[in-house]
Amino acid sequence: MNNTGLSIHINDGLRTLAHIDNFSFTMNKITFLFGESGIGKSMISKAVYGLLDPNELQIKINDKDYQNYLDLPVTRQIKQNGFFVFQEPSSHLNTLLKIEDQLNEGAIDQHLDEKTILQTLWDTTDDDTIKKIIGIYPRPYRPSGGEKQRILLAMAFKKINLMLQPSGSSSFSLFVFDEPTGSLDNHFRNLFLQLLFDKFSRKQFTSLFITHDYSIISRIMNHHQNMIDAIDFKELARSDSGKVTLNFFSPEQYLSWLKRIQKIPGRTDGIESPKSEVLRIHKHFRIYNREYSIYSDAGCNHSTDLIIHRGEMVYLKAGSGVGKTTMAKILMGLQPAEQVEFEIAGIKISEQSGPGVWKKSIWGKKMGMVFQHADEALNLETTVKESLDGLKNKKLRGEFLKSKLEELFEDKIDDEFLSKKVKYLSGGQKQRLNLVRTLALDVDLIILDEPLNGLDFISIQKTLDWLQEKQRAGKAFLIISHNEEIFENLIDSNRTYFLNFQ
Amino acid sequence: MNNLFKKIERRSASIYSQKDKFWLIVWFGILSLTLIWNILFLNKPALDLVIEGFLNTLYISALVVILSFILGWIIGLFVARFETSRFQILYFVLTFILNIIRSIPQIIGILLGYMGITYLITANILHNHWLIMTTMALIISLFIFNEVIDLIRERVNHFRKLDFYNAMKVCGISENRIINFDILWKNSRIHILNKLIAIFGSAIFLQCTIDFIISVGLSTQVSSVSLPTTLGSLLAKIDSKQDILAIGNTLMNPSYFSHIFFEHLQGVTVAFLIVFTLLAVYKISNGFAERNRL
Numbered sequence: 063m064n065n066t067g068l069s070i071h072i073n074d075g076l077r078t079l080a081h082i083d084n085f086s087f088t089m090n091k092i093t094f095l096f097g098e099s100g101i102g103k104s105m106i107s108k109a110v111y112g113l114l115d116p117n118e119l120q121i122k123i124n125d126k127d128y129q130n131y132l133d134l135p136v137t138r139q140i141k142q143n144g145f146f147v148f149q150e151p152s153s154h155l156n157t158l159l160k161i162e163d164q165l166n167e168g169a170i171d172q173h174l175d176e177k178t179i180l181q182t183l184w185d186t187t188d189d190d191t192i193k194k195i196i197g198i199y200p201r202p203y204r205p206s207g208g209e210k211q212r213i214l215l216a217m218a219f220k221k222i223n224l225m226l227q228p229s230g231s232s233s234f235s236l237f238v239f240d241e242p243t244g245s246l247d248n249h250f251r252n253l254f255l256q257l258l259f260d261k262f263s264r265k266q267f268t269s270l271f272i273t274h275d276y277s278i279i280s281r282i283m284n285h286h287q288n289m290i291d292a293i294d295f296k297e298l299a300r301s302d303s304g305k306v307t308l309n310f311f312s313p314e315q316y317l318s319w320l321k322r323i324q325k326i327p328g329r330t331d332g333i334e335s336p337k338s339e340v341l342r343i344h345k346h347f348r349i350y351n352r353e354y355s356i357y358s359d360a361g362c363n364h365s366t367d368l369i370i371h372r373g374e375m376v377y378l379k380a381g382s383g384v385g386k387t388t389m390a391k392i393l394m395g396l397q398p399a400e401q402v403e404f405e406i407a408g409i410k411i412s413e414q415s416g417p418g419v420w421k422k423s424i425w426g427k428k429m430g431m432v433f434q435h436a437d438e439a440l441n442l443e444t445t446v447k448e449s450l451d452g453l454k455n456k457k458l459r460g461e462f463l464k465s466k467l468e469e470l471f472e473d474k475i476d477d478e479f480l481s482k483k484v485k486y487l488s489g490g491q492k493q494r495l496n497l498v499r500t501l502a503l504d505v506d507l508i509i510l511d512e513p514l515n516g517l518d519f520i521s522i523q524k525t526l527d528w529l530q531e532k533q534r535a536g537k538a539f540l541i542i543s544h545n546e547e548i549f550e551n552l553i554d555s556n557r558t559y560f561l562n563f564q
Numbered sequence: 565m566n567n568l569f570k571k572i573e574r575r576s577a578s579i580y581s582q583k584d585k586f587w588l589i590v591w592f593g594i595l596s597l598t599l600i601w602n603i604l605f606l607n608k609p610a611l612d613l614v615i616e617g618f619l620n621t622l623y624i625s626a627l628v629v630i631l632s633f634i635l636g637w638i639i640g641l642f643v644a645r646f647e648t649s650r651f652q653i654l655y656f657v658l659t660f661i662l663n664i665i666r667s668i669p670q671i672i673g674i675l676l677g678y679m680g681i682t683y684l685i686t687a688n689i690l691h692n693h694w695l696i697m698t699t700m701a702l703i704i705s706l707f708i709f710n711e712v713i714d715l716i717r718e719r720v721n722h723f724r725k726l727d728f729y730n731a732m733k734v735c736g737i738s739e740n741r742i743i744n745f746d747i748l749w750k751n752s753r754i755h756i757l758n759k760l761i762a763i764f765g766s767a768i769f770l771q772c773t774i775d776f777i778i779s780v781g782l783s784t785q786v787s788s789v790s791l792p793t794t795l796g797s798l799l800a801k802i803d804s805k806q807d808i809l810a811i812g813n814t815l816m817n818p819s820y821f822s823h824i825f826f827e828h829l830q831g832v833t834v835a836f837l838i839v840f841t842l843l844a845v846y847k848i849s850n851g852f853a854e855r856n857r858l
Contacts, residue, residue, distance in 0.1 A: 391730075394730075394734050396730050416650065425733060426734070426735050426736015430735055431731070432731075438727040438728060439727045439728055441750060441751070443746075443750040448745075452732070452735075452738065453735055453736065453737060454736040454737075499735055500735055503735060
């Protein structure tokens with residue numbers, strides 16, 4: 063496997079799900095794998111780890127049947143000695159078994175320093191906090207997504223500890239982390255990275271780290287310089303032939319781009335008048351019997367109204383699960399609040415306002431919203447053209463429609479692309495279509511919930527350039543995103559607000 | 565030649581694996597054989613009656629499917645829209661009416677409808693053959709279309725919980741388009757088609773049951789003779805009844821078996837057409853659901 067490209071072809075009987083000729087990773091190194099969503103990172107990794115079912119999918123590895131690959135001693139070693147942290151932690155956890163029991167199942171049924179791992183991942187020395195979390199049966203929202211993710215990471219670290227023991231196996235092992243930080247805020251992500259690198263420093267192992275979070279690069283370059291030689295950054299990209307290729311990704315490319323990002327001043331004339339205000343949210347509101355407040359500082363000491371003017375990009379920050387998306391849905395009239403007050407382009411709204419207000423005056427007229435998961439926000443059964451057909455903007459037809467799409471898609475848009483079903487687009491293409499659909503509207507304000515979800519580095523750059531162009535043209539944006547590093551570089555700190563509850 | 569055989573073999577295997585298509589072909593094939601057999605061995609007046617009865621049954625059932633679909637879709641839309649509108653009273657009134665219809669057993673409801681048809685015929689208001697059949701279909705539809713509404717409501721409510729419904733709404737896309745095009749047409753038409761296949765089978769079953777019952781006598785002036793001939797009414801004819809009894813006779817007298825297919829063809833054919841068509845529709849519906857992973 064070392065330095066040797068694996069040719070992997072996965073087909074579900076109807077179409078190719080992933081096809082790559084040069085998949086490789088270096089032994090005893092941590093390989094960070096980037097690439098747009100839907101390109102096949104997880105599927106390829108699962109194929110390498112031996113997790114796919116040869117009866118369900120047609121899989122060839124190096125032109126041989128998958129069963130041959132599964133029967134290889136090295137594949138058996140991978141499964142025996144390694145661990146695979148799934149992207150969706152809920153699918154990994156058994157709802158009929160207490161978490162503490164699941165933490166001690168199979169090969170990890172020993173002590174293996176479990177307490178220290180859990181305390182590190184939760185950044186606590188308090189045993190009770192941990193006991194409360196692991197002493198329960200997993201349910202859809204309990205523990206939270208971030209906590210479930212850390213439980214899986216704890217299992218992986220126990221398996222790593224098993225390998226680190228003097229009696230541990232010396233044969234090949236592979237640890238795959240599939241989007242392990244997707245539900246973690248930067249603080250907990252950094253704790254996890256620190257623990258991973260600490261373990262690696264004790265004994266080198268092979269790891270594949272799938273992520274969309276390019277800011278991990280800055281973290282490593284700034285805080286883990288000693289690890290750089292032990293790390294490869296790679297990116298999966300789609301070639302013209304439809305195959306996927308694996309390329310080295312230069313961290314400098316990302317870091318230098320980050321430095322080059324220029325902020326756009328909020329108002330071109332420098333004067334903020336009430337007339338230019340497109341949104342004003344009163345600083346306090348209440349949902350689910352919780353008192354929420356908006357603050358102007360990260361310490362959450364100074365509460366303030368959230369104000370957005372034309373041509374401004376405002377960043378709303380809060381920890382995972384605090385309620386950023388909920389707040390966006392309240393603004394869009396999709397969720398009721400017990401007490402709220404805001405004004406959208408002159409229209410005053412409170413908890414008393416009926417749903418007709420949004421339908422009559424706001425949706426598609428004053429405000430739009432891009433939902434965070436393109437896969438769920440788009441109708442996958444429609445074609446690209448049909449997904450834009452019902453918009454209020456009647457100009458979106460023929461050549462104009464193509465030119466609008468070309469603003470964000472790298473290729474020339476032709477009729478074949480327009481008649482392609484959304485479900486057959488890659489994850490990145492879906493996200494761009496998701497953005498185009500809302501940004502094609504003639505509205506004053508757009509809420510962008512995780513707008514960079516699923517995009518590769520090139521698409522991220524292109525999307526941000528495009529958003530800035532729209533901003534210059536007078537559109538206002540409210541951004542909700544975990545990509546703190548990127549948006550902190552793009553948006554003035556005085557246009558950043560913080561959300562918290564008491 | 566070898567290639568031709570291989571091609572035929574591949575094609576046959578492909579059709580066999582798609583059970584709905586396979587059973588559709590089997591249905592047509594067996595119907596054709598039955599027709600040929602009847603042309604050869606059934607007397608002309610009886611043959612004409614069987615063909616008329618079968619075609620009328622299919623016509624009424626097909627019309628039931630179309631009417632249930634139209635009624636179900638339109639009223640289903642009203643229910644879905646009223647459910648989330650400010651005018652909750654309209655939602656309650658409409659669902660109350662639908663629930664009253666639902667509470668009436670289908671056979672009782674259709675029998676009551678047929679009493680209405682009987683009255684219209686005796687009053688000489690309804691006398692056109694096609695109009696009578698259309699009215700029969702409409703009455704059967706009234707007691708079946710709730711199934712289409714239930715499916716439409718289920719599909720709309722399911723998609724309303726997903727992000728794409730809200731994401732489209734906040735883009736200003738009209739709710740009519742989201743429900744009709746995005747939810748029902750793009751994401752539910754296979755489910756609806758499967759439901760319509762099942763309704764086709766139910767319509768044949770209900771029609772035959774009711775026609776058989778009324779053929780015993782619903783009115784002194786109007787009898788099954790006044791209504792268009794269907795498989796159900798044909799089965800109730802004295803000739804057919806005797807033919808069916810002949811099948812029973814073969815249990816005691818097996819040597820009589822060969823006579824059934826030559827001397828008792830009318831009743832045997834009608835009974836076979838009803839049973840085999842219902843079986844084929846059932847298999848087609850199951851195969852369709854399996855092929856489309858419903």
